[in-house]
Amino acid sequence: MxxxxxxxxxxxxxxxxxxxxxxxxxxxxxxxxxxxxxxxxxxxxxxxxxxxxxxxxxxxxxxxxxxxxxxxxxxxxxxxxxxxxxxxxxxxxxxxxxxxxxxxxxxxxxxxxxxxxxxxxxxxxxxxxxxxxxxxxxxxxxxxxxxxxxxxxxxxGALVLAMRNPGRYRSVSAFAPICNPCECELGQKAFAAYLGNDKSLWEKYDACCLVKEYKGPNLNILLDQGSDDQFLKQGSLLPDHFMAAAENNKECVKIDNHLHPSFDHSYWFVQTFMENHIRFHAKYLKN
Amino acid sequence: MxxxxxxxxxxxxxxxxxxxxxxxxxxxxxxxxxxxxxxxxxxxxxxxxxxxxxxxxxxxxxxxxxxxxxxxxxxxxxxxxxxxxxxxxxxxxxxxxxxxxxxxxxxxxxxxxxxxxxxxxxxxxxxxxxxxxxxxxxxxxxxxxxxxxxxxxxxxGALVLAMRNPGRYRSVSAFAPICNPCECELGQKAFAAYLGNDKSLWEKYDACCLVKEYKGPNLNILLDQGSDDQFLKQGSLLPDHFMAAAENNKECVKIDNHLHPSFDHSYWFVQTFMENHIRFHAKYLKN
Structure with missing residues (x-):
């Protein structure tokens, strides 16, 4: 070929x-x-x-x-x-x-x-x-x-893209994502600027809103988070909101969530767990 | 402690x-x-x-x-x-x-x-x-x-430091080093500026000169080089000069030299062979 x-x-x-x-x-x-x-x-x-x-x-x-x-x-x-x-x-x-x-x-x-x-x-x-x-x-x-x-x-692969396009992506994983932008200052600033005041439009880009309503092929999500992440500490990431929202849609979404003590938001964190993510995707992509 | x-x-x-x-x-x-x-x-x-x-x-x-x-x-x-x-x-x-x-x-x-x-x-x-x-x-x-x-x-670790300080370093390895600065434009420019015109002083910073005269604990050197390295091609690295010079001092210096087809001078090359280098040093450092 x-x-x-x-x-x-x-x-x-x-x-x-x-x-x-x-x-x-x-x-x-x-x-x-x-x-x-x-x-x-x-x-x-x-x-x-x-x-x-x-x-x-x-x-x-x-x-x-x-x-x-x-x-x-x-x-x-x-x-x-x-x-x-x-x-x-x-x-x-x-x-x-x-x-x-x-x-x-x-x-x-x-x-x-x-x-x-x-x-x-x-x-x-x-x-x-x-x-x-x-x-x-x-x-x-x-x-x-x-x-x-x-x-x-x-x-x-990312949370929003995978959930808005059922079946398009075989697997999705994330390192320290902003899980609920509608509920944190960082997300609110950006969404107001890019999307205006229509909150129903905001929800289409919010993983917490989308995970509740996702219907489609079973979605397996690997999520790694460092406990010393400055953005976690300031309330910008809110992974607990995502886990709670996903609990309501257990038949379609399964989350493999890991909190790693003393890791922060940097690429030092990302490189530490990168092998796990590649192996995770390989399992789905190669079957 | x-x-x-x-x-x-x-x-x-x-x-x-x-x-x-x-x-x-x-x-x-x-x-x-x-x-x-x-x-x-x-x-x-x-x-x-x-x-x-x-x-x-x-x-x-x-x-x-x-x-x-x-x-x-x-x-x-x-x-x-x-x-x-x-x-x-x-x-x-x-x-x-x-x-x-x-x-x-x-x-x-x-x-x-x-x-x-x-x-x-x-x-x-x-x-x-x-x-x-x-x-x-x-x-x-x-x-x-x-x-x-x-x-x-x-x-x-590095070639010059290890050879001028016998016994100080247990192992030395290099990725695409300038092996013979006295003989290439890049080295000559720097040496003339930093060291002036005294060529005997230049030789103290040239791995090819030093490897011939090294006496001390057996020195094992791991050397990786990409064949598509732009600095190799322009004659700035001269690993063949280093191998030839080391041949004259086989009793004290052993070189494990690898030429890798299609690799260049970048960190893409370095990361590809980094594991080999760490394992190599571990062998000497941990004994």
Missing amino acids: ATRSPAEDLELVSKNRCFDGFVFKYQHISRVLGGVTMRFNIFLPLSAIGPSGQNGAIKVPVLYFLSGLTCTEDNMITKSGAIKYLSEEGIALVTPDTSPRNAGVEGEDDSWDLGTGAGFYIDAVTDKWARHYKMYSYIAEELPALINNNFNVGGH | ATRSPAEDLELVSKNRCFDGFVFKYQHISRVLGGVTMRFNIFLPLSAIGPSGQNGAIKVPVLYFLSGLTCTEDNMITKSGAIKYLSEEGIALVTPDTSPRNAGVEGEDDSWDLGTGAGFYIDAVTDKWARHYKMYSYIAEELPALINNNFNVGGH
Whole structure:
């Protein structure tokens, strides 16, 4: 089977061998995000590339990692140590950016928790943000289509995306997520700015609201949280709200929840438990 | 046995749990580097800290990782995935910076291969650089003394340091090192600036010169190199010179040399082979 060559709308920025595969960085102009140039990294195991780089490639499962506030497409893939395990399992990884950049929205760079680096994976509807801040549609539609059309990957990970798209994702896991944005200051600030005052729209991006109503193929969620996480302590994450909400939907959602003493919110925490997450996804993606 | 509390001349910048230990970042004012503030990271396994963080700690072996040009104290420890293996082996890791910063030397920030980020681990003797650029003495003397006095580590890596200090280091390994700086443009530029025109002084910082003359406890060197390394291709690394020079000193030096097809000079390469390096050092450090 011949490998498709990435289309002209994908521009290769860099390519580096790592374990039994290559990490590629691409950029492309996003239609959904109003013409902003977006970057992503993709790790492809050698099996998805083929021995000669051209021929004999096979389709491999693909994992999407959605980074948190302030991150770029690079944080996870460079700091998590994930590639060893992805390489062993023969799974591809896509790490998108967390927001548009240089979109030209007034004040987009002023605040760490709004605008650049803080897209919250939602489709903004307010006049100021609506043109470029459509990260939900970018992650749910445009990017997977681009990936599926250009690389030897098949199949398609985050709490909101998985629950709003039953059957689309086989597994979902999270490190220290904001579980209930409607109920914390951090989420309220962003939702008010991007979505306006319609609280029913807020609920469509809130994992606690969605988990109660999810119907579809059984969803297994792995959730790791550090006990010394500064954002947990300030009440921004609220994993207890998520666990309580999920209790009401036990027939469809099963959560494997771990609280780790003395770990914080950093990539030191993420790298410690990354192997568990890759193995967890491999179990679902490879069956 | 009580853990010593770090002395007042060490200022704690951050502390993060990672695997079975903590990554600490400290800063201190370096006397050897003429009063410049230097930063380093240290990973300590829980066993070196003690269950309560205060008591029951034991001395653990320590590994020093000397990063290459342009790096800071952060590159290796954040990107290499080493902590998993260090944690398993119960070994501490120290990652120093690669040069003084904000030393006030004219033009120190102008060039990627001279000055800031490019200390080359040598003691400069030229008027311009001599006051602050004493990285050889910093790494060989000041920093280990500081580490040994403040943490529960015992014992003490890089080609030049190991060969000039027989018996001080139990093992040494390198990723894509500049093996023969006297013979490549990159090394010649730095050596002329830091050391002046006395070629006999240059030879004291050249692994090819040192390996021929090393006498001391048997030195086992693990050396990994990528075949697609841009610095290899431009003739800056010259590992073949090092292998040839070591052939003349087989009784004292044994080199385990690996050339890896399609790997380059990046941390993608380093993380791929990091486990081998940690296991290699563990073998010597723990015996």
